[in-house]
Amino acid sequence: MDWVAFWLSVKLGIFTVLLLLPLAMFTARWLSTAQFPGKSLLEASLAVPLVLPPTVVGYYLLVGLSNDSFIGRWLVDLTGHGVVFHFSGLLIASMIVNIPFAVQPMQRAFEAIPQEIRDAAACCGMSRWRQLLTVEIPLAWPGMLTALVLTFAHTLGEFGVVLMVGGNLPGETRTIAISIYDRVQAFDLEAAGQMSLILLIFSVVVLAIANSLSRRLLKPGMRKAGRSHV
Amino acid sequence: MSSRNLDLAVQVRQKAPFALDAELKCRAGELTALVGPSGSGKSTLLRMIAGLVRVQQGHIRSGDLLWADGQRHVTAQQRRVGYVPQHYGLFPHMHALGNVETALHHLPASERSRIAHEWLERVHLGGLAKRRPAELSGGQQQRVALARALAASPRVLLLDEPFSAVDAATREKLYTEIVELRSELAMPVVLVTHDLQEALMLADRITLQSQGRTLQSGEPKQVMAHPVSEDAAMLLGLRNIFESVVVEQDGANAITALDLTGHRIEIPRQPHLRQGERVSWVIADAGIRFRAISRKEIAPQKNRLPVTVVKMLTLGDQVRLFLQLADTGAIFRIDVTARLAEELALATGIRTEVVLRAEDIHVFEQQMTEKPG
Numbered sequence: 001m002d003w004v005a006f007w008l009s010v011k012l013g014i015f016t017v018l019l020l021l022p023l024a025m026f027t028a029r030w031l032s033t034a035q036f037p038g039k040s041l042l043e044a045s046l047a048v049p050l051v052l053p054p055t056v057v058g059y060y061l062l063v064g065l066s067n068d069s070f071i072g073r074w075l076v077d078l079t080g081h082g083v084v085f086h087f088s089g090l091l092i093a094s095m096i097v098n099i100p101f102a103v104q105p106m107q108r109a110f111e112a113i114p115q116e117i118r119d120a121a122a123c124c125g126m127s128r129w130r131q132l133l134t135v136e137i138p139l140a141w142p143g144m145l146t147a148l149v150l151t152f153a154h155t156l157g158e159f160g161v162v163l164m165v166g167g168n169l170p171g172e173t174r175t176i177a178i179s180i181y182d183r184v185q186a187f188d189l190e191a192a193g194q195m196s197l198i199l200l201i202f203s204v205v206v207l208a209i210a211n212s213l214s215r216r217l218l219k220p221g222m223r224k225a226g227r228s229h230v
Numbered sequence: 231m232s233s234r235n236l237d238l239a240v241q242v243r244q245k246a247p248f249a250l251d252a253e254l255k256c257r258a259g260e261l262t263a264l265v266g267p268s269g270s271g272k273s274t275l276l277r278m279i280a281g282l283v284r285v286q287q288g289h290i291r292s293g294d295l296l297w298a299d300g301q302r303h304v305t306a307q308q309r310r311v312g313y314v315p316q317h318y319g320l321f322p323h324m325h326a327l328g329n330v331e332t333a334l335h336h337l338p339a340s341e342r343s344r345i346a347h348e349w350l351e352r353v354h355l356g357g358l359a360k361r362r363p364a365e366l367s368g369g370q371q372q373r374v375a376l377a378r379a380l381a382a383s384p385r386v387l388l389l390d391e392p393f394s395a396v397d398a399a400t401r402e403k404l405y406t407e408i409v410e411l412r413s414e415l416a417m418p419v420v421l422v423t424h425d426l427q428e429a430l431m432l433a434d435r436i437t438l439q440s441q442g443r444t445l446q447s448g449e450p451k452q453v454m455a456h457p458v459s460e461d462a463a464m465l466l467g468l469r470n471i472f473e474s475v476v477v478e479q480d481g482a483n484a485i486t487a488l489d490l491t492g493h494r495i496e497i498p499r500q501p502h503l504r505q506g507e508r509v510s511w512v513i514a515d516a517g518i519r520f521r522a523i524s525r526k527e528i529a530p531q532k533n534r535l536p537v538t539v540v541k542m543l544t545l546g547d548q549v550r551l552f553l554q555l556a557d558t559g560a561i562f563r564i565d566v567t568a569r570l571a572e573e574l575a576l577a578t579g580i581r582t583e584v585v586l587r588a589e590d591i592h593v594f595e596q597q598m599t600e601k602p603g
Contacts, residue, residue: 119282120319120375122306124333125382134332138323 032110058164109143263429266439281306312379517590
């Protein structure tokens with residue numbers, strides 16, 4: 001059992017959630033009410049990782065973030081090291097791949113809040129921030145929980161993009177999904193089986209907790225405004 | 231505080247992003263009903279007053295404050311309006327007290343709670359402060375929304391179809407409560423409704439709105455008796471609208487005579503009409519009397535018209551009669567009680583006479599230009 005890989009995956013999941021979710025929340029809130037030309041195109045661009053093969057996404061990220069690229073050079077200047085084949089590169093890749101899993105459930109949840117509730121909040125004199133914190137986030141909370149769980153679980157299971165951008169460096173970029181693949185390649189099926197089982201149990205437990213929390217959050221009266229749950 | 235000038239004046243004339251040509255006035259302490267069918271722009275106008283929709287051209291004033299014109303837009307947060315949306319817009323995750331307290335967030339917590347409690351008491355919900363909206367009936371939810379709207383002493387109270395989502399019995403109760411409550415309110419109240427009877431019952435003034443345009447404003451009785459146009463008359467539920475030619479202006483007898491397809495109709499003199507002019511006019515149901523009844527009255531009878539009952543529809547204890555004027559296609563539609571229909575032995579095919587009361591005939595100020603056909 002490769003615990004180093006397991007904890008690296010968990011760490012990647014936590015960092016992805018912490019960095020991506022706040023950005024995704026503001027994007028989702030904005031998309032839920034804004035009307036502008038090109039909105040469909042923007043929404044489609046954000047959803048691309050859902051349909052594109054992970055290796056394709058990984059390829060573009062590898063090329064786009066490599067030390068020869070403009071962004072790659074800028075990141076080298078910023079961090080002092082290249083981001084490909086490094087944990088930071090893995091994190092950037094993970095955030096990009098998870099955009100649809102984070103944005104979409106939250107956007108649906110914000111969209112489900114009736115306009116009348118926003119109108120009433122504005123007429124109560126609430127500033128936009130107060131409205132967001134005291135009315136919209138409590139109502140969109142189940143959708144936010146869904147986004148959190150999907151992003152975290154998806155990060156744990158991500159393989160193609162991680163392999164393309166991060167390679168297979170123990171303790172740095174070898175996540176549990178890559179470690180399982182690595183063990184199978186080495187005919188160490190017992191270790192691969194152990195890790196697969198642990199990943200399976202971990203995923204089921206996380207989803208069960210999220211579902212139960214989501215149900216508890218959806219007390220009577222809140223169902224109408226926040227239907228989305230895991 | 232009572233001397234604050236809170237009169238509301240609204241004038242919006244814009245073509246984009248949606249066409250609206252509306253005017254509305256409401257004095258402090260008065261209730262103005264904005265009446266019109268769905269899609270007439272009345273809810274949009276209400277949202278403009280609330281500051282939720284921008285005014286492109288026109289102005290909205292609350293007392294001395296300019297809330298909006300083409301350039302200026304005071305936000306909903308800054309206007310201090312009490313707004314009750316059609317489905318109340320209550321925050322489902324907060325209990326009734328929390329909902330009312332949100333309107334008072336600028337006050338310290340203890341004061342917030344005290345005032346919110348007072349308002350819940352005032353709308354008879356003192357015992358239900360800790361219930362969430364889903365645990366309240368439609369009428370109770372509406373009262374919470376009303377308490378929330380009024381808690382921060384708004385400069386105007388806006389009610390968007392507030393009675394449409396409750397059952398008939400609750401509605402009746404809420405009417406009484408609104409009437410009682412509004413006698414204590416110092417601000418203007420604007421009520422949007424598609425229900426004319428509701429408007430006539432509750433309002434000091436009504437404004438008729440159709441297809442984004444204000445047709446007429448005034449006191450309910452005045453508007454009912456003198457609709458300015460055919461559109462306004464139809465919106466008021468008046469069905470007996472006819473076209474005639476002015477055939478005589480008799481100054482000596484103070485009479486203007488109209489010709490309704492060969493039948494002479496005399497009305498109190500209307501000096502502004504020219505002989506030979508085509509005019510549209512309307513008569514309220516109450517102005518159409520059966521001669522059998524009118525005979526008992528002492529007044530001399532004019533405007534006697536021979537009619538045939540061509541259709542009778544029984545609607546509960548009312549009978550809707552379709553009376554065709556002899557030798558013409560003109561049809562009068564009136565509702566009478568089933569008892570009267572029985573007394574007069576009315577039946578399809580029967581010929582009888584009706585008398586049109588001259589004082590109830592109203593010639594429209596705004597005549598249609600050309601009518602197809």
